[in-house]
Amino acid sequence: MTTESPPDRNGLATYERFMATVRRACASPEGRATLRQGLADNLENPWPLYMHLMPAGGIPVRKDTPPHAQRQAELPFLMTAALYAVHDAPNPRAGDKPLAVRQPVPAKQWENLGWSLARAAGTGMRRETAIGLLSHLCELDHDALIAELPATISLLRSNRVPVKWPVLLRDLIRYQRWAPDVRIDWARAYTMPVRPKETSK
Known part of the structure; x- marks a missing residue:
């Protein structure tokens, strides 16, 4: 189908x-x-x-x-x-x-891996660690990103950091052909000020 x-x-x-x-x-x-x-x-x-x-x-x-x-x-x-x-x-x-x-709250288009790592940096992860991880992910090609993604998601979820699955899926699809655009979106989301009404899930 x-x-x-x-x-x-x-x-x-x-x-x-x-x-x-x-x-x-x-x-x-x-x-x-x-x-x-x-x-x-x-x-x-x-x-x-x-x-x-x-x-x-x-x-x-x-x-x-x-x-x-x-x-x-x-x-x-x-x-x-x-x-x-x-x-x-x-x-x-x-x-x-x-x-x-248990329907999830609809995701916003900016709630990507950069956004998740920014939440992690605000809830216990060292800022240098979050930036280093984001930088590392952005240096990978698509196959390497797919290989490393499980460890990253495990780290985020073990620390109760939200992952917006539809956004992650969209970005993995885009990364196959438009990786530079996805990397810029992640960087922008990481540096975006936290919105006061952001949900944790």
């Missing part, structure tokens, strides 16, 4: 819809466990993830994506789904609240 998914800077509707798909896939213990295992396997054996994501709504890649490029185009979706399953998905086995009553 495919839909149009232009990697635009501000539009998040497609990515919000995909995260709803991920939440549906994680609503069953098997779906959540499978997506979590995908991260443990470094996405080297992704077909089980497809078995849960496709029935839940599919992976939206551009309809004009050539077949030979489809797997690469879908990689950011699989990575984001697996990261969400590990760090934020409610656990059906533990009796967590039903997903229908």
Whole structure:
């Protein structure tokens, strides 16, 4: 199942819809466990993830994506789904609240990795560490970023720093072809003054 998914800077509707798909896939213990295992396997054996994501709504890649490029185009979706399953998905086995009553606050387009690292620097992480981590991420190519992202997200979430999944997904897609633009957006978000009504989740 495919839909149009232009990697635009501000539009998040497609990515919000995909995260709803991920939440549906994680609503069953098997779906959540499978997506979590995908991260443990470094996405080297992704077909089980497809078995849960496709029935839940599919992976939206551009309809004009050539077949030979489809797997690469879908990689950011699989990575984001697996990261969400590990760090934020409610656990059906533990009796967590039903997903229908746990809808997230819609993300803002500037709530990217730079924004998350700025929150981290304001809640315990040394500023030099946050800046160093952001600088390191911005020096990576797309494949290296995908490889290093799990450790970064784990660090942020273990410190209760929010990660806005639709924004992360959008940026991973854009990073494949427009990495300099994404890096500038992250730098701008890091240096942006904290808004008084920003939520923690």
